[in-house]
Amino acid sequence: MQRKVTKAIFPVAGLGTRFLPATKSIPKEIMTLVDRPLIQYAIDEAREAGITEFIFVTSRGKGALEDYFDHAPQLEFELLKKGKTELLEILKNTNMDSGAIAYIRQHKALGLGHAVWCARRLIGNEPFAVILPDDVISAKESCLKQMVQAYNEVGGSMVAAMEVPRDKTSSYGILEVGQQHENLLAINGMVEKPPQGDAPSNLAVIGRYILTPSIFAHIEKQKIGVGREIQLTDAIANEIALGQAVNGFQFEGKRFDCGTKAGFLQATISFALARNDLRDELADYLQELVSVSNAAQ
Numbered sequence: 001m002q003r004k005v006t007k008a009i010f011p012v013a014g015l016g017t018r019f020l021p022a023t024k025s026i027p028k029e030i031m032t033l034v035d036r037p038l039i040q041y042a043i044d045e046a047r048e049a050g051i052t053e054f055i056f057v058t059s060r061g062k063g064a065l066e067d068y069f070d071h072a073p074q075l076e077f078e079l080l081k082k083g084k085t086e087l088l089e090i091l092k093n094t095n096m097d098s099g100a101i102a103y104i105r106q107h108k109a110l111g112l113g114h115a116v117w118c119a120r121r122l123i124g125n126e127p128f129a130v131i132l133p134d135d136v137i138s139a140k141e142s143c144l145k146q147m148v149q150a151y152n153e154v155g156g157s158m159v160a161a162m163e164v165p166r167d168k169t170s171s172y173g174i175l176e177v178g179q180q181h182e183n184l185l186a187i188n189g190m191v192e193k194p195p196q197g198d199a200p201s202n203l204a205v206i207g208r209y210i211l212t213p214s215i216f217a218h219i220e221k222q223k224i225g226v227g228r229e230i231q232l233t234d235a236i237a238n239e240i241a242l243g244q245a246v247n248g249f250q251f252e253g254k255r256f257d258c259g260t261k262a263g264f265l266q267a268t269i270s271f272a273l274a275r276n277d278l279r280d281e282l283a284d285y286l287q288e289l290v291s292v293s294n295a296a297q
């Protein structure tokens with residue numbers, strides 16, 4: 001029986017430069033897909049997986065994230081007065097129990113490995129999850145929940161894995177894969193953003209991890225890696241080299257890369273089309289756009 005995974009780290013310290021000028025004054029994680037901020041999708045996924053403690057690794061200028069998860073007494077009072085119970089219900093998802101959420105600052109932008117390491121004292125001696133909010137995964141059962149279920153059976157560490165086109169491998173952590181058993185892959189090695197042509201496979205790490213606290217010692221010893229950052233991938237690779245069991249988990253669901261504009265737009269359209277209140281109007285509009293562009297060709 002594995003120890004239960006109840007804590008998750010959300011690295012949210014990035015500057016979000018790809019979305020400037022929007023991210024000049026709002027954190028990237030507050031940008032909305034339809035009407036929910038990116039971070040809400042990550043939190044909902046974690047909750048569905050049984051996470052009860054949420055650790056945000058933040059940086060300067062991320063105050064809006066703290067406000068987002070705070071109670072808003074005046075707003076709630078106004079909605080109550082106007083009888084807007086549906087909106088009050090929606091707001092409930094943004095509320096956190098006192099003590100369930102913690103914010104830690106990453107004082108220097110030293111990379112994902114370093115961001116995770118910043119939360120070491122709050123994690124203590126337990127397995128924990130890491131969720132990168134840029135990777136939004138739409139699935140019947142949340143991706144992290146699928147992983148936690150698999151982890152409860154096999155233990156070790158686990159990373160979400162997905163096939164990517166060969167010409168995109170240099171944008172990801174790439175897995176060197178051993179034996180496969182259903183959607184679990186034994187991982188023999190990992191390399192962060194390998195140069196074009198050097199990737200050991202086309203299986204990429206997607207931003208969901210279940211790690212054991214032994215990772216912190218590896219991050220501490222970690223040399224600066226690709227992009228002059230301390231990479232989580234390198235620390236996990238070192239653990240594998242020393243015999244730690246790490247599995248890749250091929251999840252069921254559709255992943256959107258909301259760290260890019262194209263991915264963000266695709267997610268927006270896809271989530272809007274999944275909504276009863278928006279589907280028909282949007283589908284008609286998209287149809288109209290396609291006919292106009294076909295006619296112009």
Ligand code: G1P
Nearest residue numbers: 112135172173204205206207233
């Ligand atoms: C991070 C990880 C990378 C992983 C990717 C998934 O990279 O370092 O291993 O494949 O997330 O989205 P980033 O996209 O933050 O550069």
